[in-house]
Structure formats: C-alpha cells, structure tokens
Amino acid sequence: xxxxxxxxxxxxxxxxxxxxxxxxxxxxxxxxxxxxxxxxxxxxxxxxxxxxxxxxxxxxxxxxxxxxxxxxxxxxxxxxxxxxxxxxxxxxxxxxxxxxxxxxxxxxxxxxxxxxxxxxxxxxxxxxxxxxxxxxxxxxxxxxxxxxxxxxxxxxxxxxxxxxxxxxxxxxxxxxxxxxxxxxxxxxxxxxxxxxxxxxxxxxxxxxxxxxxxxxxxxxxxxxxxxxxxxxxxxxxxxxxxxxxxxxxxxxxxxxxxxxxxxxxxxxxxxxxxxxxxxxxxxxxxxxxxxxxxxxxxxxxxxxxxxxxxxxxxxxxxxxxx
Amino acid sequence: xxxxxxxxxxxxxxxxxxxxxxxxxxxxxxxxxxxxxxxxxxxxxxxxxxxxxxxxxxxxxxxxxxxxxxxxxxxxxxxxxxxxxxxxxxxxxxxxxxxxxxxxxxxxxxxxxxxxxxxxxxxxxxxxxxxxxxxxxxxxxxxxxxxxxxxxxxxxxxxxxxxxxxxxxxxxxxxxxxxxxxxxxxxxxxxxxxxxxxxxxxxxxxxxxxxxxxxxxxxxxxxxxxxxxxxxxxxxxxxxxxxxxxxxxxxxxxxxxxxxxxxxxxxxxxxxxxxxxxxxxxxxxxxxxxxxxxxxxxxxxxxxxxxxxxxxxxxxxxxxxx
Numbered sequence: 001x002x003x004x005x006x007x008x009x010x011x012x013x014x015x016x017x018x019x020x021x022x023x024x025x026x027x028x029x030x031x032x033x034x035x036x037x038x039x040x041x042x043x044x045x046x047x048x049x050x051x052x053x054x055x056x057x058x059x060x061x062x063x064x065x066x067x068x069x070x071x072x073x074x075x076x077x078x079x080x081x082x083x084x085x086x087x088x089x090x091x092x093x094x095x096x097x098x099x100x101x102x103x104x105x106x107x108x109x110x111x112x113x114x115x116x117x118x119x120x121x122x123x124x125x126x127x128x129x130x131x132x133x134x135x136x137x138x139x140x141x142x143x144x145x146x147x148x149x150x151x152x153x154x155x156x157x158x159x160x161x162x163x164x165x166x167x168x169x170x171x172x173x174x175x176x177x178x179x180x181x182x183x184x185x186x187x188x189x190x191x192x193x194x195x196x197x198x199x200x201x202x203x204x205x206x207x208x209x210x211x212x213x214x215x216x217x218x219x220x221x222x223x224x225x226x227x228x229x230x231x232x233x234x235x236x237x238x239x240x241x242x243x244x245x246x247x248x249x250x251x252x253x254x255x256x257x258x259x260x261x262x263x264x265x266x267x268x269x270x271x272x273x274x275x276x277x278x279x280x281x282x283x284x285x286x287x288x289x290x291x292x293x294x295x296x297x298x299x300x301x302x303x304x305x306x307x308x309x310x311x312x313x314x315x316x317x318x319x320x321x322x
Numbered sequence: 323x324x325x326x327x328x329x330x331x332x333x334x335x336x337x338x339x340x341x342x343x344x345x346x347x348x349x350x351x352x353x354x355x356x357x358x359x360x361x362x363x364x365x366x367x368x369x370x371x372x373x374x375x376x377x378x379x380x381x382x383x384x385x386x387x388x389x390x391x392x393x394x395x396x397x398x399x400x401x402x403x404x405x406x407x408x409x410x411x412x413x414x415x416x417x418x419x420x421x422x423x424x425x426x427x428x429x430x431x432x433x434x435x436x437x438x439x440x441x442x443x444x445x446x447x448x449x450x451x452x453x454x455x456x457x458x459x460x461x462x463x464x465x466x467x468x469x470x471x472x473x474x475x476x477x478x479x480x481x482x483x484x485x486x487x488x489x490x491x492x493x494x495x496x497x498x499x500x501x502x503x504x505x506x507x508x509x510x511x512x513x514x515x516x517x518x519x520x521x522x523x524x525x526x527x528x529x530x531x532x533x534x535x536x537x538x539x540x541x542x543x544x545x546x547x548x549x550x551x552x553x554x555x556x557x558x559x560x561x562x563x564x565x566x567x568x569x570x571x572x573x574x575x576x577x578x579x580x581x582x583x584x585x586x587x588x589x590x591x592x593x594x595x596x597x598x599x600x601x602x603x604x605x606x607x608x609x610x611x612x613x614x615x616x617x618x619x620x621x622x623x624x625x626x627x628x629x630x631x632x633x634x635x636x637x638x639x640x641x642x643x644x
Binding site: 165168179190196202208217244249 | 484529
C-alpha cells in the first residue's frame with residue numbers, strides 16, 4: 001500500500017522538505033505543519049517551505065513561525081521533497097527550484113497529474129489533512145496537540161466547517177478523534193471564520209446598504225463604487241464573499257455584485273442558486289467561470305453597467321422560466 | 323440501563339405524545355421530529371405537539387407540517403408523554419395541559435430537575451438529538467433519511483456547527499453516521515446559517531456603517547436608531563447577532579450595540595472577548611446577563627447614551643488593564 005510505503009520512506013530518510021501550493025489555504029498550511037511537527041518529533045532534519053506570502057489568519061498554527069522561504073534553501077539537497085495538496089507541480093511556484101532525490105506527491109484533487117516518484121492521491125479524502133492524518137498514524141508517531149490543531153484546521157477549512165459534499169463519515173471520525181487531544185477547537189472556528197477587519201466590515205456595510213431586489217425578490221444587486229474604497233487599506237481585505245449575502249436571501253435565485261475597481265471599470269461577480277447559468281452571461285462580456293459562480297469586467301458609466309447587469313439577469317431568469 | 327427501558331416503553335405503548343420547549347430551536351424540533359418519524363414507521367399513534375409558534379427556518383424538516391398545537395388535543399389521554407430538551411417541566415408551556423399515564427424526560431441540560439417518571443438526562447451529550455439517536459438505535463428501528471435529516475439538524479444547531487465545547491468524539495461519530503444516509507447536509511447548513519431576509523441585511527448594512535472603534539481598536543460601537551427601522555417588517559428579523567461582527571474584529575476586546583427601540587429609549591447589548599466583565603456595566607443600569615454578554619436599557623438622548631456607553635466601556639477596559 002502506497003501510504004505505508006510513504007510512511008516507511010519518511011521514517012527512513014533524514015533530510016526532508018515539505019512544500020505546498022502558492023496562495024496557501026488552511027488545508028495546505030495545516031497539513032504541511034502537521035507533518036512538519038510530526039517529523040520534528042522524530043528528530044528529522046525537516047523544512048517547511050513556501051515560495052509565496054502566507055495568509056496571516058493561520059499564524060496560530062504550531063510551527064507557522066518556522067515556515068521558511070524556499071529561496072533561502074535553494075542550494076540544499078534534500079532526500080525527499082513532499083508536495084502536499086497540489087494537483088500539478090507548477091502549483092508549488094518558486095519552490096520548484098528545490099533539489100531533492102525523490103518527490104512524494106500527496107493530494108486529494110481528482111485532477112492530480114501524478115507528477116511524483118511516489119503518488120498518494122485520494123480523491124475521496126475531504127482534504128490533504130485527512131490523508132496526512134493517516135500517514136502520521138502509519139509512521140507510528142503519537143499525535144500530540146500540535147499536530148491535532150494543524151490537522152483539524154486543515155479539515156475544517158477544506159470542508160467549509162463540515163458543510164461541503166466532500167465531508168464523509170471518515171472526515172467526521174477523524175475530526176472526532178482529533179478533538180480528543182484537548183485543544184480549543186471553538187477558538188479555531190472563531191479565528192478562521194469570525195475574525196474581521198474593521199475596514200472590511202465598513203465596506204460590507206456599504207455593500208449591504210446598496211442592496212436592491214428586482215423581479216419580485218428573485219434578483220439581487222449589490223454595489224461598491226470607487227469612492228467607497230477611499231482610505232481603506234485593501235491589503236488584508238477580501239470582498240469576494242460579500243456576494244454570498246445577496247445570493248443567500250431566501251427569495252433570490254440570481255445575484256450580482258458590481259465593484260468599481262478603477263474609475264469607469266467595473267468588475268461584476270454573478271451567483272445563482274439553482275437554475276440560471278451565470279457563466280453564459282459573463283462569457284458575453286469576455287469573462288467566465290462556473291454555471292453558478294462567474295465574473296466579468298464591464299467598462300462604462302455606472303448607469304450603463306447597472307442597467308446592463310440588471311437586464312442580463314432579468315433575461316437569463318426569464319429564459320430559464322420558459 | 324434507562325435508555326433501554328425507555329426504548330422498551332416506546333415499543334410497548336401505542337398512544338404517544340412528544341413535546342419540546344417553548345421558543346423552539348433546531349435541537350428541540352429536530353429531536354422531536356426524529357422520534358416522531360421513527361415512531362410513525364412503527365405504526366404508533368404518535369403526536370408531535372407544541373404550545374408555541376415554531377420558527378419557519380426549520381420547516382424543511384420531514385414531519386414539520388404534522389406538528390400540531392397541543393390545545394387541539396387537550397381532551398386526549400396519552401399512554402406516554404415524551405418531554406424533550408427541557409430542563410424543567412414549565413419549559414413545555416401550554417403543553418402542560420396534556421394528559422398522559424407517564425412522563426418520560428429526555429434531556430442534556432445539567433440543570434435538569436428530573437421531573438419525569440423516567441429520566442434520561444445525559445449532560446455529556448451535545449444535544450438532545452444525540453440522545454434520541456441512541457434511543458432510536460435501541461428501539462431497533464432502521465434510521466432512514468427523514469430521521470437522519472432531523473437528527474443532523476438537531477446536532478448541527480446545538481453545537482453551532484461543531485464549534486461549541488459540547489462537541490465530542492461521539493458527536494462527530496454520530497454526525498458521520500447520519501450523513502451516510504444520503505441527504506444534502508450542505509443545504510441544511512445553508513438553510514440554517516445562510517438564509518437571509520432582505521430587510522435584515524439592510525439593517526445589518528446600516529449597523530455596520532455606524533461601526534466606530536475607540537481605544538486603539540479595542541472598543542467597538544455599533545448603532546441602529548429608531549428611524550432605521552422605518553418600513554422594516556420586524557416579525558421574522560432578529561438583530562441580536564449583529565453585535566458579533568463588532569466583537570469579532572481582531573483588535574476588539576469589548577463591543578456595544580445601541581438600539582433605539584422606541585424614541586429616546588435605547589437597548590444596549592455588550593460583549594467582551596477575554597477580560598472585561600460587561601455584566602457589571604449592565605447591572606449599574608438595571609440590566610444583567612453574563613460576564614461576556616450582557617444588556618441593559620438606557621433612556622435619554624442619543625448623545626447622552628452614546629457617551630455613557632463609551633465611557634463605561636473605556637473605564638471597564640482601564641480597570642482590567644491595571
């Protein structure tokens with residue numbers, strides 16, 4: 001079994017680098033640090049590396065301060081390079097310069113290209129954290145609070161708090177086991193999901209105040225204009241989830257969020273719940289995405305953009321109702 | 323074992339009423355309907371009863387339409403009255419008029435007064451749903467999708483999406499088992515946690531726009547004035563969770579939400595994160611609550627109320643920092 005083979009290699013080799021993908025998320029950082037902490041306990045010469053900036057929200061994870069930029073270690077030669085949560089090798093970005101005798105690819109994306117010398121790709125796992133949990137068990141290392149915090153965070157974030165359809169019986173069994181290691185999992189939920197920036201809430205307030213319904217409440221429109229961003233430090237702020245509020249109004253089928261990113265240029269995000277193909281709308285304006293979540297950029301004055309968006313949404317809804 | 327005894331009684335008796343507490347929540351309705359659906363399958367003459375209005379948000383639960391007002395059945399005589407999720411018998415409100423040969427009390431509140439003829443009180447269970455799951459298993463009934471949806475909703479809501487400290491290994495194991503019955507649990511998360519009213523989001527927008535920070539970001543203040551509620555249908559709207567946004571700003575220790583409920587009368591909610599005792603503030607103004615969540619009513623003009631609230635918060639923070 002490939003998982004046992006990988007566990008065996010990790011026990012055998014000494015110089016080990018662990019990397020994950022650029023634009024790191026809770027699963028990539030959590031699974032990396034879980035394995036890092038476990039290998040540390042085995043007195044391995046192990047490095048957790050990144051070629052990208054890390055989101056501050058995960059700085060509570062044990063070992064976070066030890067993550068180094070791969071650039072500083074490009075002359076080192078590792079026995080093993082463990083690549084976590086990457087469907088293809090280009091996802092590791094600048095870390096591709098790392099030299100290693102062997103690449104081990106551990107992932108849960110069904111699209112994985114099997115780029116490693118050893119490949120453990122389990123598309124049924126909710127998260128890479130779930131697979132790393134099994135490997136740590138196979139290595140015979142006693143999981144401690146540090147690894148448990150990292151793995152729980154990986155699973156929590158990749159399942160959207162046990163909500164996404166990738167959540168399985170095994171996911172809950174592992175999460176249940178992890179919380180027995182005695183850490184404050186409620187605090188992790190808060191740090192990941194209820195940890196706001198003041199400027200972000202002010203922007204959300206403006207966006208919600210702009211909310212308008214059309215077609216008997218089946219269409220919702222939200223806006224943020226160029227002036228709304230004045231004096232706002234956008235570095236740690238994402239407005240990408242604002243549109244979820246509009247979509248999640250009980251009566252709404254179709255929602256759009258118009259964001260003036262520079263004067264006269266509007267980024268428009270569309271969402272639908274069950275019937276409307278919003279990608280088709282976006283493709284007409286040179287954008288794209290998925291059927292229920294898509295985006296495009298429209299230039300012009302606000303009235304033109306707003307009218308265009310509302311008319312396209314009304315038309316799409318009408319077409320689907322026929 | 324008391325659980326087996328109760329399962330035996332449920333199998334033996336035929337006329338069974340199930341009630342839960344007034345101001346019903348996901349656990350009380352979910353556990354009631356799970357047991358109701360299971361007993362229905364056993365061809366029992368079973369009634370799910372309430373003496374109160376039910377929150378519409380749970381109308382997706384199988385059997386919800388069958389819940390009847392206990393008033394219509396006050397002349398009936400039941401073999402068993404199953405009381406779920408009630409720490410004391412007065413929690414069933416008007417359903418106390420129901421006549422039954424025996425009362426079975428099933429609950430998870432540590433304060434339970436053991437008011438039943440049989441009492442199954444498990445304070446280690448996250449929810450009454452978790453206990454009802456065990457009873458249905460002991461009755462030897464095959465759980466089907468309907469019961470699974472009800473029990474999952476009960477557990478989900480009483481654990482705050484597996485976040486609260488009442489969540490245990492057993493909780494996750496049961497949730498994991500329940501999702502194997504093949505229902506769309508993601509949709510349940512959405513219906514319970516992401517199901518907004520337009521008017522509520524408009525109010526939230528106004529509240530967030532009013533957000534102000536003090537003391538280097540450690541204090542947050544939010545307001546909704548009497549005029550903000552004009553034209554808003556308040557029947558299905560709760561603003562009680564708005565203050566969580568203010569409290570959950572990274573820098574904030576102490577937050578207040580001033581709500582003008584009638585002209586010149588302000589309901590003020592306070593929250594703190596770790597150090598400030600906000601109950602002490604509220605008690606000075608005739609209010610009360612918990613150390614980290616409390617409320618009071620202050621009358622006067624807006625400037626007076628706002629100054630009072632800010633000064634009290636600054637003082638409390640200073641006292642704790644000494």
